[in-house]
Structure formats: structure tokens, C-alpha cells
Amino acid sequence: MLASKSVLLIIGGGIAAFKSLDLIRRLRERGADVTPVLTRAGAEFVTPLSVSALAGRKVFQDLFDLTDEAEMGHIELSRSADLVVVAPATADLMAKMAQGFANDLASTLLLATDTPVMIAPAMNVRMWEHPATQRNLEILRGDGITVLGPNEGGMACGEYGPGRMAEPLEIVAGIEAAFASGPLAGKRVLVTSGPTHEPIDPVRYIANRSSGAQGTAIALALAALGADVVFVTGPADVPPPEGVEVIRVETALEMKAAVEAALPADAAVFAAAVADWRVASAASGKIKKTGGALPQMEFAENPDILACVAQMGAGRPKLVVGFAAETDDVIAHATAKRVRKGCDWILANDVSVGTGIMGGTENDITFIHEGGAEDWPRMAKEAVAHKLAERIAAALT
Numbered sequence: 478m479l480a481s482k483s484v485l486l487i488i489g490g491g492i493a494a495f496k497s498l499d500l501i502r503r504l505r506e507r508g509a510d511v512t513p514v515l516t517r518a519g520a521e522f523v524t525p526l527s528v529s530a531l532a533g534r535k536v537f538q539d540l541f542d543l544t545d546e547a548e549m550g551h552i553e554l555s556r557s558a559d560l561v562v563v564a565p566a567t568a569d570l571m572a573k574m575a576q577g578f579a580n581d582l583a584s585t586l587l588l589a590t591d592t593p594v595m596i597a598p599a600m601n602v603r604m605w606e607h608p609a610t611q612r613n614l615e616i617l618r619g620d621g622i623t624v625l626g627p628n629e630g631g632m633a634c635g636e637y638g639p640g641r642m643a644e645p646l647e648i649v650a651g652i653e654a655a656f657a658s659g660p661l662a663g664k665r666v667l668v669t670s671g672p673t674h675e676p677i678d679p680v681r682y683i684a685n686r687s688s689g690a691q692g693t694a695i696a697l698a699l700a701a702l703g704a705d706v707v708f709v710t711g712p713a714d715v716p717p718p719e720g721v722e723v724i725r726v727e728t729a730l731e732m733k734a735a736v737e738a739a740l741p742a743d744a745a746v747f748a749a750a751v752a753d754w755r756v757a758s759a760a761s762g763k764i765k766k767t768g769g770a771l772p773q774m775e776f777a778e779n780p781d782i783l784a785c786v787a788q789m790g791a792g793r794p795k796l797v798v799g800f801a802a803e804t805d806d807v808i809a810h811a812t813a814k815r816v817r818k819g820c821d822w823i824l825a826n827d828v829s830v831g832t833g834i835m836g837g838t839e840n841d842i843t844f845i846h847e848g849g850a851e852d853w854p855r856m857a858k859e860a861v862a863h864k865l866a867e868r869i870a871a872a873l874t
């Protein structure tokens with residue numbers, strides 16, 4: 478996710494500029510703020526109106542636009558973003574960048590910026606393979622510029638070979654990777670969180686007291702270490718973490734489907750309090766009170782999502798972590814549970830009435846792994862999350 482990241486997107490003049498419209502959309506979907514700059518040639522391929530409509534803000538085009546200078550000077554504009562992306566980067570723009578030209582807004586911004594720059598080249602295959610372009614490419618790489626693509630394939634001009642601009646989602650992945658830092662950078666971690674709601678009828682459901690606080694704290698702690706976190710959550714009390722991909726579900730069956738769709742991952746942490754049972758066939762209409770007769774409900778067992786993932790064989794995350802909420806004989810039950818479910822680690826906690834753990838702000842963990850059990854002191858759920866995230870980072874690197 479790119480929440481609160483700002484990208485200065487320079488759109489050069491090539492037929493691939495149409496893909497940059499989709500790139501703006503994809504970046505904004507992920508929470509990025511996109512400031513668009515359209516070169517004179519770029520404006521021959523896409524209109525300033527479509528660019529600014531998709532970006533949700535003004536498009537900058539001219540170096541000598543006095544209004545822009547009054548509002549924001551070109552130097553400030555060049556440094557206002559976290560990342561400068563040039564897509565499509567034409568042969569001409571690459572040449573200007575390599576030689577340090579500053580004769581229009583885009584090249585001036587690129588020369589003045591002190592933020593990292595990423596380019597997605599797009600041009601005819603002969604232009605790409607020309608020694609001049611290849612020389613410029615080497616210079617740009619040497620200057621620390623990240624180059625995404627180009628891809629090989631058929632081109633708008635009818636020729637075939639390298640020169641197609643990378644697809645918008647490939648560029649997004651490159652941008653996300655550029656922002657990731659920390660020991661878990663480049664690692665994808667799945668976290669489940671919250672309770673599940675199992676419907677009885679359209680207005681009633683079976684639930685539990687999980688607030689989602691521990692799972693949310695874990696997702697944030699992993700993201701803080703640079704992980705690419707996908708967060709699958711039931712209807713929790715606490716808001717989902719910012720800056721991570723959030724998938725909302727209601728029932729255990731929906732959670733299982735969402736988890737399967739989110740894999741592969743390097744590690745998976747199952748902090749959700751998944752309901753063990755669901756009503757076998759939830760009523761389609763509200764069940765009515767009928768003169769003292771009690772409704773009869775048949776239950777069905779929910780799939781154990783943690784066990785399914787821990788035992789999936791090919792494609793299993795390298796590290797699978799579960800929780801065990803117990804009310805008695807915590808270590809014995811949790812140790813047996815680790816083996817039975819096939820996960821690597823279990824964070825066991827005593828959720829007896831009076832501990833204040835379920836729905837509370839603190840947790841009292843016994844960390845169970847292959848080698849035995851380790852008592853963690855009672856601490857805030859955020860502190861548990863950080864300790865666990867550090868352990869995960871150590872195990873994956």
C-alpha cells in the first residue's frame with residue numbers, strides 16, 4: 478500500500494501514455510497522492526483534462542506558467558514528492574536526463590529534484606537498442622535511477638521486441654518496492670484478525686469477544702519493519718491498520734476464501750478468533766417467536782483456516798503462526814495444538830474471565846515453538862506485536 482506517499486508522475490510523449498492514466502488510478506487506489514506533469518509531446522497522446530480528472534488535481538505542463546510559479550515554484554514542485562516516476566520515459570526524455578538538459582518543465586524538475594527517480598522507458602525497439610539510448614541508460618543507472626522495463630512484445634508501430642512500457646501494475650509493484658525498507662522489505666505477510674460473524678438469520682449472528690486489537694497491532698508492526706502486509710479481517714471493533722491491504726470478511730468461510738486468494742505469502746499470522754461452528758443453514762427470513770417453542774438450530778463445523786494453511790504442502794508460507802486462547806492448562810493445550818495444526822509457532826494466552834485479555838489492551842503470552850515454551854511478561858498488545866514482528870523478521874532473513 479502507498480497510503481500517504483506522494484508521487485510526482487511525469488508523462489512523456491509516447492503511445493504508452495494511455496497506460497499512465499491507468500497507472501494514476503492504480504496508485505490512487507492504493508492511497509498514493511499523484512501530482513501529474515504532462516510534457517508537450519505527452520499532451521499529444523493524452524489530454525490534460527483526463528490526467529487531472531484521474532489524479533484529482535491540477536496537471537502541471539509549462540515551466541513558465543506564472544500561476545504555478547506563484548503557487549509552487551518548479552524547484553519546490555520537484556522536491557514535494559517522495560518519488561518521481563517518469564512513465565512513459567521516451568528516448569528523448571532519457572537523453573535529456575542523461576545529459577542534464579533543463580529546457581522544459583519535465584527536464585527541469587528532473588534536474589532539480591533531490592528525491593529518488595524511477596523511469597519506465599517506452600519506445601520503438603530500434604530506438605531502444607540504439608547505442609545512444611543504451612549509453613544513456615547506463616548513465617541513468619549510474620546516477621542511481623531505477624529503471625522498470627521495458628517489456629518485450631508487439632508494439633503500436635508493428636515491430637516486435639523490447640520497448641513496450643511496463644504494465645501499470647508492474648510499475649506499481651516497483652514503486653511499492655522502492656518505498657519498502659526494513660528487515661521485512663520485499664516480504665509478504667498475511668495477517669488474519671478480528672472475530673467472525675456466523676449468521677443465524679438476516680438479523681442475528683453468532684460472534685465472540687475478539688476486538689481485533691492484537692491482529693491490527695501485528696499488521697502495523699510488520700508493516701513498520703517493511704513487510705507488504707495483507708490483512709484479512711472479520712468485523713472488528715478497532716479500525717483496520719492504515720497503509721496495508723485490507724480485505725474485509727464476515728464469516729469463517731469468507732475468511733478462508735480470502736486467505737487462499739491472498740496467498741502466496743512468506744509468513745502468515747492467524748490472530749483471528751474464527752468461530753468454530755456456524756449455523757448449518759441460516760434462515761433466509763427472520764426467525765419468529767412462536768408461543769414459547771424454542772428454535773432448533775443445527776450447527777456445522779467451520780474449516781480450521783490455520784490448519785489448512787499450515788498443512789497445505791506446496792505453497793505453504795515459510796512461517797505459519799497461530800494463537801491459542803485457552804482458559805486452563807494453557808501450555809499443555811497450546812503445545813498440543815501447535816503439533817495438531819502443523820504450525821510453526823503458537824502464541825498462547827489465558828483468556829479466563831478476570832485476566833481482561835480478550836477485548837483488553839494487554840496480553841500475557843506464552844510463546845510456543847518446536848523447542849519448547851517461553852513466557853513473555855504481560856505487556857501491551859502493541860509490544861507483543863513488535864516482539865513477534867522482530868521474531869518473524871529474524872526467521873525470514
Ligand code: C5P
Nearest residue numbers: 747748749751779780781782783799800
Ligand atoms: O483451535 P483454536 O480455535 O483454539 O485455534 C486458534 C488458532 O487457530 C488461532 O490462530 C486462530 O486464528 C486459528 N483458527 C483458524 N480457523 C479456525 C479456528 C481457529 O484459523 N476455524
